Amino acid sequence: MMKWLIVASLVAIVVAQSSPGLLDPVSHEHKIEQHHSLHSPIDKSQVYWNFGGSTVVTKNFIRLSPSTQDRRGWIWNEYPLESDNWEIEFKMEVFSKPHFGGDGLGFWVLASEMDPSFSGEPDAINGPIFGMKNEFKGFGVLFDVYDNDNRRNNPSVFVLTNFEGKTLKPNHDNDYEDDMYNVKPSTVPGHVGDPKSVYQAHKCVADFRNTGKVSKILVKYLHKVLHVYVDTQQQGYKFCLAVEFPSDKTFRDHHFAFTSATGQVADNMDIVEVTTRYLAESDRDLDDSQFAHYGQSSSTHRFSGVFWFLLTVVGFGLTLFAGYELVSFKSVVGNYQEATRLCLKFNTKFITPHFAVHAGLTLLLLFGGTWSVFFLNFLLVGYRAYLYRVNQHKYFPDSVGGTKVHKGFNGFLLSNDLRQMTTLLIYFLSEVIYVSHLLG
Secondary structure, eight states: OHHHHHHHHHHHHHHHHTOGGGOOOOOTTSOBOGGGOBOSSHHHHOTTEEEEETOEEOSSOEEEEOSSSSOEEEEEEOSOOOOSSEEEEEEEEEEOSSSOOOOEEEEEEEOGGGOGGGSSOTTTTOOTBTTBOTTOOEEEEEEEOSOTTOSSOOSEEEEEEETTOOOOOOOGGGTTTTTOOOOOOSSSSSOTTOTTSGGGOSEEEOOOBSOSSOEEEEEEEETTEEEEEEESSSSOOEEEEEEEOOTTOOOTTOEEEEEEEOOSSOOEEEEEEEEEEEOOTTSOOOOGGGSOBOOSSHHHHHHHHHHHHHHHHHHHHHHHHHHHHHHHHHTTTTOHHHHHHHHHHIIIIIHHHHHHHHHHHHHHHHHTTOHHHHHHHHHHHHHHHHHHHTTOOSOOGGGTTSOOOOSOGGGOOOOHHHHHHHHHHHHHHHHHHHHHHHHO
């Protein structure tokens, strides 16, 4: 039996490591362009960057806007793009203590004529579109934190364009649903014509707020197609969206910028690191269908919440029952007759349903891709499977409150007390993870 447990563990590890969510779309073979990048200590590496509005630059991060109402901030990369193909990877953190936060931030690729140094105004590019003015010229990848239309599909990521520099009047009240750029790619692999293709998505729902971790964003512009990937849990990039720009559009001599804004609700909005690489025209297009991807609709977001709520409720029930078992056995220490009755009660009524519910919960963890907590529970499930195989899964009166053990697994089986304490610890640790996921 031990051999099969080892084999099953190795198979599970291989599955985890080959999961689509662990593929890396970053082009590490290309060198980093330092004049478009920001690395710690940031206050010394920002020689090619200008900033204004509410922005504050520190050693470890740039705070575009604080968790204070009605603030707008920006940073501008003064060095123009010199390549038609590029990628920018940036780390950001959006957080505050209240449950509700907002409003949002944007990564922008803008025409040189918008350079704020041309104006003597410190808020030259600031405006209502997550800190950017309505007359921007170029495009932006926007991160909308607050759910204005109550469709439960925020935080969200999408693209907004204004190639001519006209005065836009986007509808912020419906979270820009009518204004998002949505031209699907036509030249990249991944079954573009398939109505279920990932390339039908021009928006994704990605919960990058209050994760307790720094979120990573990768924006890759290659062969006129803009790809966006998001990693909110430091578990590997997931595909978010891809859109194709007109063939006559070029973004050479454009500049990178970041903006953010808060409204009646507010978050701290930090840029922690920026890494830029120029790509080659000969680089191969990525097939984004190979990646795990975030959902486009609110149903996916709600499913994620329902999944973790279900795990939390079931896990809480198992934790309570494990605690009940432990307290019950402690109450009959020294009374062999009562211990016998108690063991009979658990063995005939509870032990099989208890093991079955826990095994089902562990399968949910596997299908949900929550690997760390899955392996934690998988060890207990494997041990219980072995107990069933050798018919030693029942509780024994002579082990209640003592250290007696029974021959079997490598010469011993855990005593009742140790089995219960280990079970309670695993359940408790799992419950902490469930609740932290649910609360974000």
